[in-house]
Amino acid sequence: MKRYINLMDEKGRDAKLLFAGIPKTKNVFYVTANGSKTESARVLKTTLTGSYDGLIASYGTNDKIAEALISDNPEVDLKRTGMKISGTSRLYINNKLKPAFRVSIREVIRNTQGDKVEERRLLENESNIIDEIPLMMGPLYKKSDFYNKVVFVKKYQLFHVNGLTFEFLYDIAKKLQEENSLMMVGAGKNGKEPLVFQDGGKKYRGFLEGRISGDKYLLILHLSNLELKDID
Numbered sequence: 001m002k003r004y005i006n007l008m009d010e011k012g013r014d015a016k017l018l019f020a021g022i023p024k025t026k027n028v029f030y031v032t033a034n035g036s037k038t039e040s041a042r043v044l045k046t047t048l049t050g051s052y053d054g055l056i057a058s059y060g061t062n063d064k065i066a067e068a069l070i071s072d073n074p075e076v077d078l079k080r081t082g083m084k085i086s087g088t089s090r091l092y093i094n095n096k097l098k099p100a101f102r103v104s105i106r107e108v109i110r111n112t113q114g115d116k117v118e119e120r121r122l123l124e125n126e127s128n129i130i131d132e133i134p135l136m137m138g139p140l141y142k143k144s145d146f147y148n149k150v151v152f153v154k155k156y157q158l159f160h161v162n163g164l165t166f167e168f169l170y171d172i173a174k175k176l177q178e179e180n181s182l183m184m185v186g187a188g189k190n191g192k193e194p195l196v197f198q199d200g201g202k203k204y205r206g207f208l209e210g211r212i213s214g215d216k217y218l219l220i221l222h223l224s225n226l227e228l229k230d231i232d
Helices: 052-059 062-071 163-179
Strands: 003-008 014-020 106-110 116-121 135-142 154-159 181-186 205-213 216-224
Touching: 014 163, 052 062, 135 163, 135 205, 163 181, 163 205, 163 216
Parallel strands: 003 135
Antiparallel strands: 003 014, 014 154, 106 116, 135 181, 154 216, 181 205, 205 216
């Protein structure tokens, strides 16, 4: 699925562009006995009442749960277990297994012995890739400097939406190919803040790689949240 990203180039021009992950084509796949390709599917393992918390609420102790599992299958909902799942959303529940409202997520800091030393409100990151302040391009780094310093964990391809944004992206890709370099991309007023692609998501450092061939271009946004360090 394609989404939008707001990007500004070195000339101060900004544009809202499309980006998407490009799935890899599998060369090896599983087949059934008659040669048909298999497909992955998400299925429902159990319902809330069949989960451990639900069983504890019903039976009270682990011993009684064990007895129930031996004599019956309380963890299985015959009407729902195994159903295909097409989409999910997160729901918080309280200790009575009812939907919880006004949830405050807190982070617990523990020492090496496992004792709690601090508890604080967990600050969730807000998405910033389509803000009014566009993402800004930073310095160039030679590709040869990256092979043992940064770990790329994700990548997205950028797409134009009209003729103007085609020229916009083509120029960037051409410059990166000529310089044989990657260009850092950052958020915020100074362009130095990490990228957050969805509310509550992780922070990433972004690096653009570009190539051209005739009147075609390819722009890849590489993301990293890992940095290799020398072993002391």
